[in-house]
Amino acid sequence: MNTQVNEQMRYISLGSKHAFPKHYGKLIRAGEQEIAIFHTSDGQLYALENKSPHPKGGTLTEGIVSGHDLYCPLRDLRINLETGKVYAPDEGQVRVFPLNVKGEEVWLGLE
Amino acid sequence: MTEKRKQLVLIGNGMAGISTIEQILKLTREYDITVFGQEPHPNYNRIMLSYMLEGSKQLEDIILNPISWYEEQGIRLYLGNAVQRIDEGQQIVYAADGTSVPYDELIIATGSKPFILPVPGVEQEGVIGFRDIQDCESMMQASRTVRKAAVIGGGLLGLEAAKGLTQLGMEVTVVHLMEHLMERQLDRVASRMLKLELERQGISFLMGKQTAELLGDGQVSGLKFTDGTELEAQLVVMAAGIVPNKDVAAETNIALGRGIIVDDTMQTSVPHISAVGECCEHRGVCYGLVAPLFEQGQVLAKRLAGVETEPYTGSTVSTKLKISGVDVFSAGIFQEEEHHQVLTRQDDWKQTYKKVLLDQNRIVGAVLYGDVTDAAVMDRAVKKQEIMTDELYGQWFGGSTETAGAGIAVEAMDDSEIVCGCNGVTKGNIVSCIQNEGFTTVDEIKAHTGATRSCGGCKPMVEQILSYVLGENYEQGEQKETICGCTDLSRDEVIAAMKEKQLMHVREVMNVLGWKQEEGCSKCRPALNYYLGMLWPEQHEDEKDSRFVNERLHANIQKDGTFAVVPRMYGGVTTPQELKRIADVAEKYEVKMVKVTGGQRIDLLGVKKEDLPSIWAELDMPSGHAYAKGLRTVKTCVGSMFCRFGTQDSISMGIAMEKRYQGLYMPAKFKMAVNGCPRNCAESGTKDLGIVGNDGGWELYAGGNGGIRLRAADLLCKVKTDEELMEISDAFIQYYRETGKYGERTSDWVERLGLEDIRQAVVEDVTQRKELAARLMIVINQYQDPWREVLDNDELRTGLYEPIQIAIEQ
Numbered sequence: 058m059n060t061q062v063n064e065q066m067r068y069i070s071l072g073s074k075h076a077f078p079k080h081y082g083k084l085i086r087a088g089e090q091e092i093a094i095f096h097t098s099d100g101q102l103y104a105l106e107n108k109s110p111h112p113k114g115g116t117l118t119e120g121i122v123s124g125h126d127l128y129c130p131l132r133d134l135r136i137n138l139e140t141g142k143v144y145a146p147d148e149g150q151v152r153v154f155p156l157n158v159k160g161e162e163v164w165l166g167l168e
Numbered sequence: 169m170t171e172k173r174k175q176l177v178l179i180g181n182g183m184a185g186i187s188t189i190e191q192i193l194k195l196t197r198e199y200d201i202t203v204f205g206q207e208p209h210p211n212y213n214r215i216m217l218s219y220m221l222e223g224s225k226q227l228e229d230i231i232l233n234p235i236s237w238y239e240e241q242g243i244r245l246y247l248g249n250a251v252q253r254i255d256e257g258q259q260i261v262y263a264a265d266g267t268s269v270p271y272d273e274l275i276i277a278t279g280s281k282p283f284i285l286p287v288p289g290v291e292q293e294g295v296i297g298f299r300d301i302q303d304c305e306s307m308m309q310a311s312r313t314v315r316k317a318a319v320i321g322g323g324l325l326g327l328e329a330a331k332g333l334t335q336l337g338m339e340v341t342v343v344h345l346m347e348h349l350m351e352r353q354l355d356r357v358a359s360r361m362l363k364l365e366l367e368r369q370g371i372s373f374l375m376g377k378q379t380a381e382l383l384g385d386g387q388v389s390g391l392k393f394t395d396g397t398e399l400e401a402q403l404v405v406m407a408a409g410i411v412p413n414k415d416v417a418a419e420t421n422i423a424l425g426r427g428i429i430v431d432d433t434m435q436t437s438v439p440h441i442s443a444v445g446e447c448c449e450h451r452g453v454c455y456g457l458v459a460p461l462f463e464q465g466q467v468l469a470k471r472l473a474g475v476e477t478e479p480y481t482g483s484t485v486s487t488k489l490k491i492s493g494v495d496v497f498s499a500g501i502f503q504e505e506e507h508h509q510v511l512t513r514q515d516d517w518k519q520t521y522k523k524v525l526l527d528q529n530r531i532v533g534a535v536l537y538g539d540v541t542d543a544a545v546m547d548r549a550v551k552k553q554e555i556m557t558d559e560l561y562g563q564w565f566g567g568s569t570e571t572a573g574a575g576i577a578v579e580a581m582d583d584s585e586i587v588c589g590c591n592g593v594t595k596g597n598i599v600s601c602i603q604n605e606g607f608t609t610v611d612e613i614k615a616h617t618g619a620t621r622s623c624g625g626c627k628p629m630v631e632q633i634l635s636y637v638l639g640e641n642y643e644q645g646e647q648k649e650t651i652c653g654c655t656d657l658s659r660d661e662v663i664a665a666m667k668e669k670q671l672m673h674v675r676e677v678m679n680v681l682g683w684k685q686e687e688g689c690s691k692c693r694p695a696l697n698y699y700l701g702m703l704w705p706e707q708h709e710d711e712k713d714s715r716f717v718n719e720r721l722h723a724n725i726q727k728d729g730t731f732a733v734v735p736r737m738y739g740g741v742t743t744p745q746e747l748k749r750i751a752d753v754a755e756k757y758e759v760k761m762v763k764v765t766g767g768q769r770i771d772l773l774g775v776k777k778e779d780l781p782s783i784w785a786e787l788d789m790p791s792g793h794a795y796a797k798g799l800r801t802v803k804t805c806v807g808s809m810f811c812r813f814g815t816q817d818s819i820s821m822g823i824a825m826e827k828r829y830q831g832l833y834m835p836a837k838f839k840m841a842v843n844g845c846p847r848n849c850a851e852s853g854t855k856d857l858g859i860v861g862n863d864g865g866w867e868l869y870a871g872g873n874g875g876i877r878l879r880a881a882d883l884l885c886k887v888k889t890d891e892e893l894m895e896i897s898d899a900f901i902q903y904y905r906e907t908g909k910y911g912e913r914t915s916d917w918v919e920r921l922g923l924e925d926i927r928q929a930v931v932e933d934v935t936q937r938k939e940l941a942a943r944l945m946i947v948i949n950q951y952q953d954p955w956r957e958v959l960d961n962d963e964l965r966t967g968l969y970e971p972i973q974i975a976i977e978q
Contacts, residue, residue: 084777084971085971119721124686130716130717133690145615145616146612
């Protein structure tokens with residue numbers, strides 16, 4: 058496993074960008090942690106903790122991707138993929154992880 | 169700004185205290201707040217305990233303020249730690265664990281305790297109250313070993329407890345001192361109807377009985393009454409009333425009566441100490457219901473925040489019984505006296521009862537049984553002692569279809585009046601969020617204020633407020649039903665444009681028709697994908713990225729992110745070999761539960777997403793589409809194959825139909841049944857399409873629903889031959905596919921189109937029937953098992969199901 062350390066973050070390679078199908082989320086298991094990577098139609102990748110901010114919890118990977126927003130699969134919260142913020146009238150904040158794409162290779166920043 | 173913030177301490181972490189704190193936080197941030205709660209839980213909705221007991225809600229569902237709320241508000245919270253002593257001179261409180269906290273202002277909101285009858289034997293094991301989560305848990309625990317339970321008290325609380333215990337499988341007897349139930353809220357007519365209904369639901373009653381002692385040898389074993397008779401019970405629930413919990417004030421100079429005595433601003437007799445909720449006594453009254461708590465809390469919050477307030481002058485209480493399937497409401501005066509005018513309507517067939525009491529034409533009381541639609545409006549009318557009008561009479565007792573009166577009622581409400589009694593939301597809160605936040609729907613108001621979130625009884629009133637504030641804008645929003653907020657076009661307009669412009673992809677539709685949100689939303693995307701598939705069965709390629717998770721992954725997502733797998737068992741028939749494979753798979757993949765579904769098949773619950781394809785492969789059975797807007801199951805009875813009453817071979821017909829219609833996508837889920845005789849053991853009356861066999865042929869029933877809105881199916885037609893049955897079924901399904909709105913069940917669709925229109929299209933107009941059936945055949949012929957498709961397609965399988973594992977080096 059390739060690792061690069063950068064200040065507080067260490068970046069771990071997730072392999073090629075092609076492993077992430079467009080318009081969908083993909084689950085990353087890193088030890089105990091679950092992270093969902095979303096590939097938007099304009100080719101951007103975003104990494105969010107795979108955990109709904111709804112009080113009853115749930116996963117996010119299986120949501121519907123629209124532009125840079127995600128509709129969560131269990132309760133239809135609308136979440137901004139860039140900031141992790143939930144749109145009104147619901148509220149909440151999903152943890153966002155930094156991603157670096159160098160060429161074809163995707164690097165995920167973990168603390 | 170080094171000035172120290174004022175210290176506010178709240179004793180009691182329940183609804184009254186926390187709603188007061190919420191009100192204070194809306195008005196001022198000048199206090200540093202500390203809360204002590206005796207229970208180990210954050211603030212929860214005590215009035216929903218009965219739902220928790222009967223099992224329809226979990227603890228997490230009734231939490232009102234999660235721990236994170238206290239953190240966000242900067243409130244110090246001590247849980248499981250009761251305040252034991254107040255030093256009113258030094259202004260310090262002392263808690264059980266020795267913690268001491270000084271205060272500038274102190275609020276006592278310690279609620280109430282169950283009234284324990286002063287009879288011998290009450291200290292035994294198995295005797296409990298019904299006030300908190302621990303009581304609920306004790307009852308649930310007891311239900312595993314105890315067979316017979318007695319509830320002392322036939323009031324609101326006692327009946328809710330009795331119903332909950334019945335649901336838990338116990339034999340329950342309610343023991344009541346008086347001759348009729350809920351005598352403090354209901355008159356004899358309503359009380360009698362209530363008792364009959366509860367008896368029908370399995371609860372027994374002993375009326376006019378006074379308990380003399382509780383029998384037992386340390387563990388309660390029964391009750392002995394003053395007339396010498398006895399009743400066996402291993403669990404006794406004390407629900408004969410509540411008493412204000414004023415223990416904490418006992419050794420202070422705070423004036424006490426039945427409760428902690430407060431003035432019209434909720435101030436006790438000792439400066440800087442207030443009390444609110446069930447622990448206090450105001451003008452000689454101790455309240456035991458939720459709505460007054462919010463009214464008191466509002467007044468107290470304003471005083472503590474230094475905001476001018478009207479005095480609290482008392483509350484008119486109304487009651488709603490929270491037992492599923494039993495609707496009871498009462499407000500104000502319920503028992504008429506000579507000077508009252510009495511308006512009643514009693515219907516013993518429909519089991520409904522309605523009574524309104526007038527005092528010199530003013531509405532002073534109301535009782536409803538069976539149908540509580542008018543509860544919200546009546547509650548308000550009683551509180552305001554409104555004058556009875558022809559409009560109101562028309563609304564409540566018929567003879568007029570005018571509903572204008574309701575709008576006027578909302579207009580006349582004060583801003584401080586409580587609309588949602590469960591969450592303490594006022595008319596003013598709702599009006600201001602409509603005006604300031606631009607909300608236009610009940611859902612937005614629910615998310616923002618909590619109104620309608622709990623019991624939902626105030627929804628009609630919230631709708632009226634919306635319509636009153638928004639005027640015509642609200643009406644307009646209601647009239648044109650667009651697909652979603654991304655477009656101003658309706659379903660029909662979008663489908664017409666798809667046809668005319670030959671649009672073939674979801675993205676193309678959104679682009680050409682000028683969608684406001686470029687890539688659509690979770691409402692329109694699945695709808696457009698369905699409509700395209702319906703219009704262009706041969707050309708349109710299913711767009712999985714526009715499908716909800718369940719239809720995309722062909723399994724049902726569960727609340728913890730695992731999935732449920734339901735393989736198809738045609739007509740509910742399986743084989744020993746299949747059952748063995750299911751058992752092997754369940755063991756191998758350690759599924760969390762194996763459950764028989766309502767549709768005669770087997771559900772494997774708690775499956776990991778990445779295991780889905782392997783499980784399907786090893787089951788070697790087709791998908792049951794338990795996740796799809798499409799055909800679910802065809803339920804069958806045994807029929808003529810085995811049943812001595814069977815006149816038709818319902819199993820063979822059911823299997824043939826299930827094989828024919830499996831995998832068809834429809835506007836909403838679609839359930840079927842085939843019965844071999846009119847005894848209807850497979851329950852056609854609640855199915856989207858139900859078939860009933862008889863000696864001379866088959867009957868087709870349409871538009872039944874056993875779900876949210878119970879609806880009995882309508883008889884569509886009778887046929888003589890199997891061929892006719894199949895052709896009309898084909899036509900019916902295709903007509904629904906072509907004309908249904910995405911998400912619309914047949915029960916709503918039948919009512920929207922009218923049964924006659926459907927009968928004309930699929931039965932009487934033979935040409936149209938054959939055309940519809942022919943169009944359906946195109947789709948049927950394309951059917952492919954979706955599980956097999958995933959197994960055969962590596963890209964789908966790795967892309968959608970498999971996670972990426974990365975090792976973390978420490």
